[in-house]
Amino acid sequence: MSRTLYDKLVDAHKVCDLPDDDMLIYVDLHIMNEYTSPQAFSGLDTKGLEVWRAEAHLAVIDHVNATRSNEPHDAASKLLIDNLEDNCTKHDIAFYGLNDPRQGIEHVVVPEQGLVTPGMLIACGDSHTTTYGAYGALGFGIGTSEVEHVLATQTLRYKRMKTMRVMIDGETAPGVTAKDIIMKVVQVVGAGGANGFAVEFAGSAIRHLDMAGRMTVCNMAVELGARAALIAADEVTEAALQGHAHSGRFAFNGESWRSDPEAVFDKKVTIAACDIEPLVTWGTSPDQSVPITAHVPVASDYVSPKAKAALARSLQYMGLTAGQSAQSIAIDTAFIGSCTNSRIEDLREAAKILEGRKVAAGVEAIVVPGSAMTRIKAEAEGLRAIFEAAGFEWRPEAGCSLCLAMNDDIAMDGERVASSTNRNFEGRQGRGARTHLMSPAMVAAAAIAGHLADVRDFK
Amino acid sequence: MKDNQMTKTIKGVAAPLPLANVDTDVIMPKRFLITITREGLADGTFADLRFGNAGGPRPEFILNKQPWTQANILVVGDNFGCGSSREHAVWGMRQLGIDACIGISFAGIFYDNARKNGLALPIVSPETWDLLLQVAGNGAEITIDLNGRRLTAGDVSAPFEMDNATQTALIRGRDDTLDSLEHAGAIRDYEAELKNEMRVSVIK
Numbered sequence: 222m223s224r225t226l227y228d229k230l231v232d233a234h235k236v237c238d239l240p241d242d243d244m245l246i247y248v249d250l251h252i253m254n255e256y257t258s259p260q261a262f263s264g265l266d267t268k269g270l271e272v273w274r275a276e277a278h279l280a281v282i283d284h285v286n287a288t289r290s291n292e293p294h295d296a297a298s299k300l301l302i303d304n305l306e307d308n309c310t311k312h313d314i315a316f317y318g319l320n321d322p323r324q325g326i327e328h329v330v331v332p333e334q335g336l337v338t339p340g341m342l343i344a345c346g347d348s349h350t351t352t353y354g355a356y357g358a359l360g361f362g363i364g365t366s367e368v369e370h371v372l373a374t375q376t377l378r379y380k381r382m383k384t385m386r387v388m389i390d391g392e393t394a395p396g397v398t399a400k401d402i403i404m405k406v407v408q409v410v411g412a413g414g415a416n417g418f419a420v421e422f423a424g425s426a427i428r429h430l431d432m433a434g435r436m437t438v439c440n441m442a443v444e445l446g447a448r449a450a451l452i453a454a455d456e457v458t459e460a461a462l463q464g465h466a467h468s469g470r471f472a473f474n475g476e477s478w479r480s481d482p483e484a485v486f487d488k489k490v491t492i493a494a495c496d497i498e499p500l501v502t503w504g505t506s507p508d509q510s511v512p513i514t515a516h517v518p519v520a521s522d523y524v525s526p527k528a529k530a531a532l533a534r535s536l537q538y539m540g541l542t543a544g545q546s547a548q549s550i551a552i553d554t555a556f557i558g559s560c561t562n563s564r565i566e567d568l569r570e571a572a573k574i575l576e577g578r579k580v581a582a583g584v585e586a587i588v589v590p591g592s593a594m595t596r597i598k599a600e601a602e603g604l605r606a607i608f609e610a611a612g613f614e615w616r617p618e619a620g621c622s623l624c625l626a627m628n629d630d631i632a633m634d635g636e637r638v639a640s641s642t643n644r645n646f647e648g649r650q651g652r653g654a655r656t657h658l659m660s661p662a663m664v665a666a667a668a669i670a671g672h673l674a675d676v677r678d679f680k
Numbered sequence: 681m682k683d684n685q686m687t688k689t690i691k692g693v694a695a696p697l698p699l700a701n702v703d704t705d706v707i708m709p710k711r712f713l714i715t716i717t718r719e720g721l722a723d724g725t726f727a728d729l730r731f732g733n734a735g736g737p738r739p740e741f742i743l744n745k746q747p748w749t750q751a752n753i754l755v756v757g758d759n760f761g762c763g764s765s766r767e768h769a770v771w772g773m774r775q776l777g778i779d780a781c782i783g784i785s786f787a788g789i790f791y792d793n794a795r796k797n798g799l800a801l802p803i804v805s806p807e808t809w810d811l812l813l814q815v816a817g818n819g820a821e822i823t824i825d826l827n828g829r830r831l832t833a834g835d836v837s838a839p840f841e842m843d844n845a846t847q848t849a850l851i852r853g854r855d856d857t858l859d860s861l862e863h864a865g866a867i868r869d870y871e872a873e874l875k876n877e878m879r880v881s882v883i884k
Binding site: 236237239240241242243245247249250256257259260263264268270273274276277278279285297298300301304315316334336341346347348362363364365366367369370373374375376378380382412413416417444446448466467470471472473475506527531534625626627634644646647648649652653 | 698699700701703705706709710713714715716717718728733758759762763764765766767768770785786787788789792793796797843844845847848855856857858860861863864866867870871875877878879880881882883884
């Protein structure tokens, strides 16, 4: 019988059926960070349980650490960092701490270390674990109780989801990146439009993306509610598996990690690649975006009173006027970083825009490479020099930083940030902070212009 | 009492919180996440909505107004709980005394986190939701019968959706980790069938 890639992955990892249509699924690799794991380890202690299979876990520090130095910036973050290291030592789990040359944002580190291959199932206490779908692997975020469950059993209780295929065919226009593709999908499907679904991305516009682009797409699939995102493994994927620390140590071949041609999806969405422009968000939900050439919506763009009220609330929080042009929005801060867009490919794209140009007066511009290895590679390629010559602050340590402001990078009340990150929620980058999501190249363009700007004007 | 004889009913004042896409950053701002315990999160719950910059309560926020200061049920907007996987959002809501959120749709990770912590998330039709929003706006009580999957409030009586596993977990209130370890044999059997190259071993 024809099966989707998602169904193949679930079938391959099913341990046994449970009552009420639940099942136990096997977790090949489990990633932990310092802020969603402490209570899982204390849960093990309270219940007197051991870790089932210690070699199958990796712990990384990324959320709370300062990126200005490799020292914790305060006692509270130090407590979380030390707690994870202590727990890993006690349970004999691999730990990439602040002074480890492999440290970085978990979803940057895992592919960089060659820890993801097609056919795997990867869980992590972080919603952006959907990233690994770029490799034809099933990755999804879990809560802390489930982190405890994986530690103790190497499995999760799981209910099979519905499947959605998002087909994006055709060629994208110059200046349109993987970030714009996924922001378009979020705009079309809606912030909760894929709740209950595993989403497979297909079509020539997806196949033509490199692995960094595919990871950006799958990473932000959670912003449309998808609990899993998938892209079929192909020759691009195969090529990306070579040359890493874990390359050749494990493989999940034996299946074709792609949907069968006749596989049936519960829902299908089609987007023409040529309809995608460079996008920016104007509101407080990732689906509130417009092309950079367009305007902030007005009330008459919406029919329902609920939608009109949501517009008014978003505009009030964002300090914007209905109908103002996107490019008239002046920024205070430019931030390039996060598990969505801090890979070497992202830094190269931004550097192309920055080379020979200067950040506008009054704009604070920061770049946080996704991992220590990414930073070293970027420095060797001369990217650091380009960023610094343009007036960007080049952070010496890797982490999530201003994406979610859990360290000492916190935007002030009313501060407006052009950001290569994934969420523009109220308060995400600091209480009262105003976030505009866009591609890293668009952040670079905004930094130079001092306002949201069209990357295609920077040739 | 045997498991299959247990019943569970949640009853109380419901507060309307109809905003769509209320994310876990709003439910539990990150400054409350720098902790290694599950405790002490009640004050952080909806903190930026409940309290002003100076720390005082915002009088216009629904949970700061009578009778909703007593609410143990919320009627929430579409896609409630989206965003970050932080279970702290659910822990905080439970510590604030919230027993159930009634909505049209919930984000997946939040839904699973709720199940683990006894927070019921009945899913209703848009029509029922509109009625319950009025009930909540009037400060009236709602009764949620988990066994019968039915809500009642005054003249309103309507079914709700909840998958069987979540219903069972809420009614029985058992520990999933300990329950799953009863299947240790099946897990070992699965592992024994794995080829060598399918056993991940992370380099330390």
